[in-house]
Amino acid sequence: MIDAVWKLESARIVAGLTRMVHDVGLAEELAQDALVAALEQWPESGIPDNPGAWLTAIAKRRAVDHIRRSQRLERKHEQLAYELDQQRDPERDDVLRLMFISCHPALPTEARVALTLRLLGGLTAEEIARAFLVSEQRIIQRIAGAKRTLAEERVPFELPDGSELAERLSSVLEVIYLIFNEGYSATSGDDLMRPGLCLEALRLGRMLAELAPHEAEVHGLVALMEIQSSRSAARTGPSGEPVQLHEQNRGRWDQLLIRRGFTAMLRAREVGGTPGPYVLQAAIAVCHAQARTAEDTDWAQIAALYEALARLLPTPIVQLNRAVAVGMAHGPQEGLALVDSLIADPALRDYHLLPGVRGDLLVRLGRHAEARLEFERGASLARNVAERAFLRRRADEITVTGSPGATLGQAARDFLARDDLDAVTIRSYGQTLRRMCLTLGEHMPLASLTADQVARVFATAWDEAAAKTWNRHRSAVRSFGAWASMDLATGLDRRAETRPRAETIGSAQLDALWSRPDLPLRERTLWRLLHESAAAVTAVLSLNVEHLDLDDRRARAGDAWVSWRSGTARLLPHLLAGRTRGPLFLADRRPGPSRMPAAADLCPDTGRGRLSYERAEYLFKQATKSLDPAGGGYTLRQLKPRA
Amino acid sequence: MRYLMTTKPTDAAPDEKLYAEMAAFIEEMTAAGVLLATGGLEPGGIRVTSFGDTITVTDGPFAEAKEAVAGFALVEVRSKEEAIELTRRFRAIVGDGESVIQQVFGP
Numbered sequence: 154m155i156d157a158v159w160k161l162e163s164a165r166i167v168a169g170l171t172r173m174v175h176d177v178g179l180a181e182e183l184a185q186d187a188l189v190a191a192l193e194q195w196p197e198s199g200i201p202d203n204p205g206a207w208l209t210a211i212a213k214r215r216a217v218d219h220i221r222r223s224q225r226l227e228r229k230h231e232q233l234a235y236e237l238d239q240q241r242d243p244e245r246d247d248v249l250r251l252m253f254i255s256c257h258p259a260l261p262t263e264a265r266v267a268l269t270l271r272l273l274g275g276l277t278a279e280e281i282a283r284a285f286l287v288s289e290q291r292i293i294q295r296i297a298g299a300k301r302t303l304a305e306e307r308v309p310f311e312l313p314d315g316s317e318l319a320e321r322l323s324s325v326l327e328v329i330y331l332i333f334n335e336g337y338s339a340t341s342g343d344d345l346m347r348p349g350l351c352l353e354a355l356r357l358g359r360m361l362a363e364l365a366p367h368e369a370e371v372h373g374l375v376a377l378m379e380i381q382s383s384r385s386a387a388r389t390g391p392s393g394e395p396v397q398l399h400e401q402n403r404g405r406w407d408q409l410l411i412r413r414g415f416t417a418m419l420r421a422r423e424v425g426g427t428p429g430p431y432v433l434q435a436a437i438a439v440c441h442a443q444a445r446t447a448e449d450t451d452w453a454q455i456a457a458l459y460e461a462l463a464r465l466l467p468t469p470i471v472q473l474n475r476a477v478a479v480g481m482a483h484g485p486q487e488g489l490a491l492v493d494s495l496i497a498d499p500a501l502r503d504y505h506l507l508p509g510v511r512g513d514l515l516v517r518l519g520r521h522a523e524a525r526l527e528f529e530r531g532a533s534l535a536r537n538v539a540e541r542a543f544l545r546r547r548a549d550e551i552t553v554t555g556s557p558g559a560t561l562g563q564a565a566r567d568f569l570a571r572d573d574l575d576a577v578t579i580r581s582y583g584q585t586l587r588r589m590c591l592t593l594g595e596h597m598p599l600a601s602l603t604a605d606q607v608a609r610v611f612a613t614a615w616d617e618a619a620a621k622t623w624n625r626h627r628s629a630v631r632s633f634g635a636w637a638s639m640d641l642a643t644g645l646d647r648r649a650e651t652r653p654r655a656e657t658i659g660s661a662q663l664d665a666l667w668s669r670p671d672l673p674l675r676e677r678t679l680w681r682l683l684h685e686s687a688a689a690v691t692a693v694l695s696l697n698v699e700h701l702d703l704d705d706r707r708a709r710a711g712d713a714w715v716s717w718r719s720g721t722a723r724l725l726p727h728l729l730a731g732r733t734r735g736p737l738f739l740a741d742r743r744p745g746p747s748r749m750p751a752a753a754d755l756c757p758d759t760g761r762g763r764l765s766y767e768r769a770e771y772l773f774k775q776a777t778k779s780l781d782p783a784g785g786g787y788t789l790r791q792l793k794p795r796a
Numbered sequence: 797m798r799y800l801m802t803t804k805p806t807d808a809a810p811d812e813k814l815y816a817e818m819a820a821f822i823e824e825m826t827a828a829g830v831l832l833a834t835g836g837l838e839p840g841g842i843r844v845t846s847f848g849d850t851i852t853v854t855d856g857p858f859a860e861a862k863e864a865v866a867g868f869a870l871v872e873v874r875s876k877e878e879a880i881e882l883t884r885r886f887r888a889i890v891g892d893g894e895s896v897i898q899q900v901f902g903p
Contacts (some may be wrong), residue, residue: 202888204881352874359829409832409870757860 163275168247177301209707372421373432379414454480530594562595608644
């Protein structure tokens, strides 16, 4: 019972407290204190008449106590009195601010999702963990990390305005839709849907629509989610298998939710403006909802909407959906042409719906043998059990006449089972052939394999890879072709390996790195310092706060000096945030008792250990993956400027 | 999950304050997506009974009016506890009387 009250009230309580104490983490702790008080008192005293107000009052009392204890007593009091005065209606704005903070771009996406469910949805870490099939510990860490980042970055508790508003709002919408989609089409696990998450996302969306009523995209998102949810009962069959939209029993669509979706859509239209991506997607959903039977669907309209959407959001998945709509509106041949233009897109390389859609179109064109291969390939790519079974069934439904002969998969296995290859070669060749089976389908008849298809696999899989990697895969294919007496590598040129990997990072990449808005402060400072000082990574990581000479922009590391320029100098005071001693770069967490480092590597104030080389290197690699043409990410050593 | 909350009629006449509080409550719950549908029901109504092959239609009012339903609310909630909490809030506004909450299965 207390849990139910908490879930209904926590967003408002935490939001109000954040306004008072200017720290989300602290606000949530205070709110939790109030919850604990409720757990102690309510079983004896009974639930108060207005439990929400009771929790708020207790939490605010704690907040005032806390502020009183803190040093800046006078100023805070004045501020508090002023803010309590202002507290009449801004409650709604507080919740909106809390949403913006939880979805702040300084946080990684996963942390935004966890923090939003936690602070706005009132879910426990355990509930979030269960919904996302990860350990509770991971969620606790994600939330703690997010709160720390917000505190370190001093993210203000305010409503963004102007151009920033649009950007920040889209981040909030993205988080909500991500939660919805994780519930609606679970990317992993055994069930196709986790309805709890859909409901949470709907709640958040409806809440946002009340808080920001003048944003068409918010209403668009709500409409989209309402209409998609309306189909949830119809989109799985009796044994949990997915039922495609055109085969769904429309009588099982929830008319209440459809009506809510239409209402939200009308509100979006009232706001006006050029339709954004959510409004367009909602408009497509409305088209489907309005069709009384699948045959009544206005595919021409849907294809036109997808075309508009693809202009705003040219993602491969939108293009794929557009191809489906075009296939319905203008015939399978046109749809197939669009799908085929997507095959080379690396983003769709392992996306199981691409072969699924292609298979559908091929069936309609009467090309059954090819369709079967596509469904089989789709099944081998699908990660969700229900979807995999569905694609498998579609493949099995097609009976192909004639003897198929050896398949690619069987040939690959026979090839690798030869006894004249050493283990290293088998492993290396195995990687190449596995990728070919995954991309082309292992049931594909070996006889129909062409050099063009092999070249396409290479283009999507390894075009960006290092020349050495490309050549390794190329020799695997040549060897396989020689064994099978087929010419498979004609489309593959050997790549020159002479150019050594650049020792330093190019200035364009560096500029891109520095201009990233979402870099944590610690990383940003460390990387700047390494770049500006050209010092050894170990020396920089060994720096202590007491070694720093901020005025002269240098620090002593052992018997050498590390000196920096303005970029680092601007960041250092923020990183220090009042610390006067201990390691300059700290680890994210306090060390466990079994891995307690030497006292010199511990911060005497926070108890956190020194940032390790391995961790720093890992973070840098991860962060620079997208910048590195070879795709592996850079090493910290490469930050040193060219001599 | 969905719950249907039904409320039995009372003798007390609603006043201005109750109307205002109720309107605010309904608006808040509707906006939050919790309240899917709500309405009041005419007293009495029409009774349709079947027995064997015979179907009888009788116009109200009926003697056992106290057992009838005067209003309903269909809510979408996370748990039974949430449904109870919402009904508590509703009862706190309307004053003396009785409501029944039942989970709705299907469709």
